[in-house]
Amino acid sequence: MSPVRRCSRTACGRPAVATLTYVYADSTAVLGPLATYAEPHCYDLCSEHSERLTAPRGWEVVRLAVDAGPARPSGDDLEALANAVREAARTPRRDPSAAAPSDAVGGPEGRDSDPMEVARRGHLRVLRSPEQ
16 A cells, blocks of 8 residues: 555545535535544545545535645644653652562553553653663
């Protein structure tokens, strides 16, 4: 499967650059930047089809700016990452020789945890240095 999303129009194989969604309650079609994930009720369109898009009579088309450049992390993303690292650093270190409680890093499922893993916060993990 190709990592590049393709235009949703039949027989069009060009790469998608925009996502089309409908707001039926407002009779509005919204064409904006390519969505992060392919959604079942959205349509990915190539540049040619997004430029030629028309809506049914009585409907309004809202065109949001489509950025053709590569996506870059925002300040919010970087700040959230820095906050997660700071919080993980504040987590008290456990004595590795002490018995692990039932709610250990492996979680309630009872999975074996990585011996290098010290703590976990969501999908982020704090790992012990191999020298320790």
